[in-house]
Amino acid sequence: MRRLPVLTMSPRESEIRITSFLGINKGTVIRDNEFADMKNMSSECYPAIATRKKRGKIQKTIEKPHGLYYKNGLVTAEGTGLYYNGEKVADVSDTDKVITAMGACLIVFPDKIVYNTDSKKLEPLEATWSQSSKAKFEPIVTGSTMIKVSCTGIGKAFEKFDGVEMTGCTKEGFNKTFVIQDKEEDYILLIGDLTEPFEQNTGITIKRKVPDMDFLCEHDNRLWGCSSQNHEIYASKLGDPKNWNAFEGISTDSYAATIGSDGDFTGCVSYLGYVMFFKEQAVHKIYGSKPSNYQVVTTGVQGVAANCSKTIAIVNETLFYATRSGVCIFNGAQPERISDALGDNVYMEGAGGEYDNRYYLSVKDKNGIDTMYVYDMKLGVWIKEDDTRIQYFTKGNGELYCINHKGELFTVTGDRDERVEWELETGELTEGSLEHKVLKRLILHMELEERAEADIWIKYDSEDWILLKTIHREQYGSQKIQIIPRRSQSYRLRICGGGRVKLIGIEKVVGYSTKMR
Numbered sequence: 001m002r003r004l005p006v007l008t009m010s011p012r013e014s015e016i017r018i019t020s021f022l023g024i025n026k027g028t029v030i031r032d033n034e035f036a037d038m039k040n041m042s043s044e045c046y047p048a049i050a051t052r053k054k055r056g057k058i059q060k061t062i063e064k065p066h067g068l069y070y071k072n073g074l075v076t077a078e079g080t081g082l083y084y085n086g087e088k089v090a091d092v093s094d095t096d097k098v099i100t101a102m103g104a105c106l107i108v109f110p111d112k113i114v115y116n117t118d119s120k121k122l123e124p125l126e127a128t129w130s131q132s133s134k135a136k137f138e139p140i141v142t143g144s145t146m147i148k149v150s151c152t153g154i155g156k157a158f159e160k161f162d163g164v165e166m167t168g169c170t171k172e173g174f175n176k177t178f179v180i181q182d183k184e185e186d187y188i189l190l191i192g193d194l195t196e197p198f199e200q201n202t203g204i205t206i207k208r209k210v211p212d213m214d215f216l217c218e219h220d221n222r223l224w225g226c227s228s229q230n231h232e233i234y235a236s237k238l239g240d241p242k243n244w245n246a247f248e249g250i251s252t253d254s255y256a257a258t259i260g261s262d263g264d265f266t267g268c269v270s271y272l273g274y275v276m277f278f279k280e281q282a283v284h285k286i287y288g289s290k291p292s293n294y295q296v297v298t299t300g301v302q303g304v305a306a307n308c309s310k311t312i313a314i315v316n317e318t319l320f321y322a323t324r325s326g327v328c329i330f331n332g333a334q335p336e337r338i339s340d341a342l343g344d345n346v347y348m349e350g351a352g353g354e355y356d357n358r359y360y361l362s363v364k365d366k367n368g369i370d371t372m373y374v375y376d377m378k379l380g381v382w383i384k385e386d387d388t389r390i391q392y393f394t395k396g397n398g399e400l401y402c403i404n405h406k407g408e409l410f411t412v413t414g415d416r417d418e419r420v421e422w423e424l425e426t427g428e429l430t431e432g433s434l435e436h437k438v439l440k441r442l443i444l445h446m447e448l449e450e451r452a453e454a455d456i457w458i459k460y461d462s463e464d465w466i467l468l469k470t471i472h473r474e475q476y477g478s479q480k481i482q483i484i485p486r487r488s489q490s491y492r493l494r495i496c497g498g499g500r501v502k503l504i505g506i507e508k509v510v511g512y513s514t515k516m517r
Contacts, residue, residue, distance in 0.1 A: 013440060013511040016431060020047030021503065023381030024373075026343035030427040034341075036492075038384045039423040043376040044356075050502040051422045052385055056399070056414025062407040067097030070396025071106055072117050075099060076409070082108060082115070089115055090122050100216045102223055102241050109225075112210050114241055125242050127157040131204040137171070138197035140189070146181065147192040151204075155183035158208060163237065163246030163254060168203040177245050210244050211256075215277075215309060219270035224286070226277050228264035233257045233277055233284065233296065251290040259284060261298055267309030271319050272332050278303035278312075280324060283335075301335050302328055307349035310392065311361060315354040316377055322347045322363060327375070341382050342373065353393030355400035355412055362390035362402075370405075419451070423496035424503065430490045431510050439491060441509040442481040448473045452499025456481055460488040473499070 018033050023043060025034040035041075042052040067077035073085040077097040082090040084106070090113055098109040104118040112125040135151035158164060162180045169175050173193060182189040188206075211234050213225030223236040235255035237243035246254045263279040270276075277284040283303050288294040302323040304312060311322035319330040324346055326339035350363035359375040370389040373382050389405040399411045410416070431437060439458070446454065448471065456468040469481050495503065 013509055014431070016508045016510060018506045019504070021049035022379065023341065023376070023383045025341040025427070027341065032426070032429060034427065035424050036427040037423070037425040039496075040385050040420050041383050041422060041424065042374070043379055043381060043383050045502055046376075046379060048502050048504045049424070051420050051500050052383075053413045054416050054418055054420065056411030057416045059409045062403065062409060064094065065391060065403045065407050065409075066092075066095060067099050067108075068392035068394045068401060068403050068409075069099040069101070069106070070394045070401065071101040072104070074394075074396065074401060075106060076403075077108070082113075084115065084117065089120070098214070098216050100218055100223070102218045102221070103239075105241060107216065107223060107241050109213060109216060123242075125208075125210045127162075127208040127242075129154055129157050129206045131168070131200075131202055134199055134201050135204055136197060136199050137169075137174070137194060139194055143195075145191050145193065147190045147194050148187055149190060150187040152186055154186060154206070155180075155188045156185045158183060158188065158206075159242075161237075161243075161246065162208050163243045164206050164208050165245060167205050167207075170200050170203075171198065177247065179246050179248050208242065208245075210242070214265050215268040217268050217270045217275065219275045220289070224268060224270070224275045226259075226265040226268055231259050233259055233286070235275075235291070235294075249292075251292070253291045255291040255294055257294070257296055259296065259298075264306065266306050267304040267312050267321070269312050269314075269319065271314060271330070272317070278309075278321070280305060299334075302337075305347055308347060308363075311347075311350045311352035311363070313352040313354050313359060313393070315359045315375075316357055318377065320352060320359045320361075320375070322350050322352070322361070327361065338375070338380075339382070351390045351393050351402075353400045353402065353412075354395055360390075360393065360400060360402075360412060362388060362393075364389065419498050420500070421496075421498045422501065423494065425494045426492050428490040428492060431508075433512065435512055436487045436489055438487055438511040439483055439508060440511050441507075442468070442483055442493075443507040444471075444481065444495070444503065445505040445507075446471065447502040447504065449500035452497065452501050454495055454497035454501055457494040457496070458483075459492040459494070460486050461490060465494065471497075 022034045024038050040052050042050050062078045064079040069075040076083045080094050081088045082092050092111045100107050104116055106115045114125055115122050133152045137149050140146045140148050158180055160183055165177045167175050178190040180188050213227050216225045221239050223241045226233050234244055237246045237254045238252040244254045261282045265277055266280055267278045275286040280303050283299050283301055285297050304321045305324045308322040313320050326337045328335040328337050346366040347363045352361045357377055361373045364370050370387050372385040372388045375382050390402045392403045394401050401411055403409050450473055452473050454471045457465045458468055459465045
C-alpha cells in the first residue's frame, strides 16, 4: 500500500535576544548586533547603543581657517592673522599653517615665526644682516683662530652661538657657515683661519637660515622637520628653534640627513621616544639621543596617505593614522589595519583627534563623500556619526576642538541647542537559516528622552521598506511591535528618529517554514 509522505516541522518558533550592540560593519556578512549603516550614534553606553552627545556651541565662524592648535590657550590661523586666545598676535600669509610648540613658544610655518605665550614676544626664526659700511676682519691675538669681524650693526640681529651663513666675502674661506662665539652690536667673533687683518667695503651678507619644511614636531627639546623638495630631515639645535645650522661637533648641534626613499613626506610625529617621518609607503624612524649617534631606520610599510597628515593622533599610547587603503594603528613594531569594518575605500584627505579614549576621524573618500567616524579602543569598534567635514582637530583643556568646512569652531561634545537626527540599520538577518521564515513578534527595549521619537521599519528580502511603528517619548520603556507575518529568507530592520535615544535590547520571535522528508 502506498503511503502519504510524512510532514515534519522545524522548530515552530525561536526567541532571539540581542542585549549588547557593537558598531558599524560594511562587510557582506555581519553579526546580528552589528549595523550595516548608522548615523549619529555612540558606544559610550555599551552594551546599549545610544545617540551621540550634543556637540559644543559654535564659538566663532572663521572665514578663512588656516590652522588650529592648543598651547595653554587656543591658537587659530584666520586669513592673514594669527590669534592666541582670541587676540591677534601676528600678521601671517594667507596660507595653510603647520603649527607646533616648544616649551612656551609657538612655531608657525611657512611664515617661520615664533611666538612666546608667556612673554607675548613675537620674533622671526630667520635673521639677515647686509653690509652698509666698512668691515674689518682680524684675529683677536696673533695666531688665534678666533676672528673678530667688526662692522656697524653686524651683531644686532643675532644671538650668541647662532649658526649663520656668510656670503660675499672677498676671502673665499669665510663664505661658509659659522657659529657666533660672542657678539656685540658692532662686532661678532667667529672661528676661522686668518693670519693678516683685512678690510672690505661692501658686499657681505650674514644670514641665520631656517630650512623650508613641510611638517614639524617637537621631540626631546628639539624641533624636527622634513622637506620633500630637498629630500631631507632636519633637527634644530637643542632648546633653540631658531638655529638649524649650528655644527660644532657637540651634543647640542643641529642635525640634517638626506633621505633616499621615493615619494614625498606625508607627516611626522614624536611617538614612544622616537621621531617618525612618514611617506605613503615607508616610515623613517630616528634612533639616538644626539647628532653624533642619530640613525635613520627606514621600514617599507604603509605610511600616512598624502593630504592625511592631520589624521595622525595618539590615543592611549597608540598611534592612529589614515593610509590610502584605510586606518592603521601603530604600537611600535608594525602598523596594523583596523578599518576593515568601514569597507574597502581610498581616503583622499582627512583629520583626526583624541577625546575620551576614542579616536575621532573625519575623512573624504575617493567618491568625494565626507564621513565622521569614532573608534572605540576599549571595544575595538567603529561608530559612524555623520557627514561633518572637519578641517582641523586639536586637543586642549580636556576638550577636542575642531573647525568644520564652514569655518565653525566648536568642541566635539557640549551643550549646543541641537536635535540630533539618528539612524540604525541592520544587515541581512537570516537568524542562522536560509530557509523561509516568519518574523512573528518584535520587541524593542528603548529609552527615549524628552521630545525624542523613533520610527521602526522592516524590509523583507529585496522589497521596499515598511513602516511598522512610531514611538514617542511618552511611550518610554519596552515597545512591543505588531508584525504582519511575512515569509522571507532574510530581512532588515531600520530604526531612525530624532532626539536622545538609547537602544538597550531587541527580542524577536521567529517561526520557520515546514519541509518534507
